[in-house]
Amino acid sequence: MDAVVDFGAFPGDVVAFGGAVSNAHAVSGMLADLALRGLAGLPMVSTGDHCAYCAEPMRTLALLRGAGMHSIAGNCEESLGAGGDDCGCGFVPGTACDLASGAWFSHAASEVDDAARAWMRGLPRLAVFRAHGRRWGVLHGGASAVNRYLWPVDPDAMLRDEIALLERAAGRVDAVLAGHCGLPFTREIDGRLWLNTGALGMPPNDGDARVSYAVIEAGAPRIIRFDYDWPGAQAAMHAAGLTQGYDRCLETGWWPSEDVLPAALRRGARRVLSD
Numbered sequence: 001m002d003a004v005v006d007f008g009a010f011p012g013d014v015v016a017f018g019g020a021v022s023n024a025h026a027v028s029g030m031l032a033d034l035a036l037r038g039l040a041g042l043p044m045v046s047t048g049d050h051c052a053y054c055a056e057p058m059r060t061l062a063l064l065r066g067a068g069m070h071s072i073a074g075n076c077e078e079s080l081g082a083g084g085d086d087c088g089c090g091f092v093p094g095t096a097c098d099l100a101s102g103a104w105f106s107h108a109a110s111e112v113d114d115a116a117r118a119w120m121r122g123l124p125r126l127a128v129f130r131a132h133g134r135r136w137g138v139l140h141g142g143a144s145a146v147n148r149y150l151w152p153v154d155p156d157a158m159l160r161d162e163i164a165l166l167e168r169a170a171g172r173v174d175a176v177l178a179g180h181c182g183l184p185f186t187r188e189i190d191g192r193l194w195l196n197t198g199a200l201g202m203p204p205n206d207g208d209a210r211v212s213y214a215v216i217e218a219g220a221p222r223i224i225r226f227d228y229d230w231p232g233a234q235a236a237m238h239a240a241g242l243t244q245g246y247d248r249c250l251e252t253g254w255w256p257s258e259d260v261l262p263a264a265l266r267r268g269a270r271r272v273l274s275d
């Protein structure tokens with residue numbers, strides 16, 4: 001059974017995010033957006049995947065660790081930390097996702113140093129924390145698998161099973177903070193809240209270049225979409241030779257491939273999930 005780390009009891013609001021994906025410009029954008037909203041200095045909890053599609057894994061880590069983030073490991077930390085040879089997303093060989101991931105994973109693997117890999121290996125797979133009277137569980141994709149995709153359209157039973165597995169390891173929770181799938185959404189399952197904040201460093205395939213994080217407040221969490229310097233992030237990708245499609249996504253807001261998406265969530269079948 002996975003070890004569970006307790007991030008502690010936070011006295012007020014908490015910033016939640018995941019999927020910075022080596023997009024240091026998006027991290028800087030989130031920090032600036034928090035400052036504009038008068039929320040600078042809040043505790044931060046991340047679901048991982050700090051280093052992936054974009055160009056600046058080490059600068060991204062420095063910004064996030066400098067901000068004092070608490071984090072679990074995503075599949076990207078597990079693969080990079082272990083010296084793996086792919087991202088661990090489980091893409092089908094030869095698909096567009098698989099081919100694009102080869103380029104960015106090689107780039108990330110060449111940039112991330114030994115100290116960062118050691119830090120990644122030390123991250124837990126599951127965590128808990130308390131905020132505003134709720135006990136939260138933190139996982140990456142699912143409790144059954146770090147790279148499980150759980151989508152906003154999935155049936156209640158699927159999320160219920162994941163919550164039961166999480167609670168077997170972590171004890172009773174009132175809410176779940178999840179990542180990996182890249183789409184921001186909330187669901188309520190048997191009185192428990194499920195929050196996915198979307199990806200901080202890649203837009204959620206809705207034709208809008210803004211990216212997202214969340215603020216856990218009293219009552220319902222607030223998912224925040226915000227503008228940032230995506231041309232800067234894109235220029236860094238081009239300078240690094242990362243031109244396989246995620247570079248265009250930063251501008252267009254559409255993923256380079258929808259292989260992993262359920263049909264109901266593919267282009268033309270959906271619009272913005274949150275604002």
Ligand SMILES: [Fe+2]
Pocket residue numbers: 049074075076140141147179180181
């Ligand atoms: Fe992931």
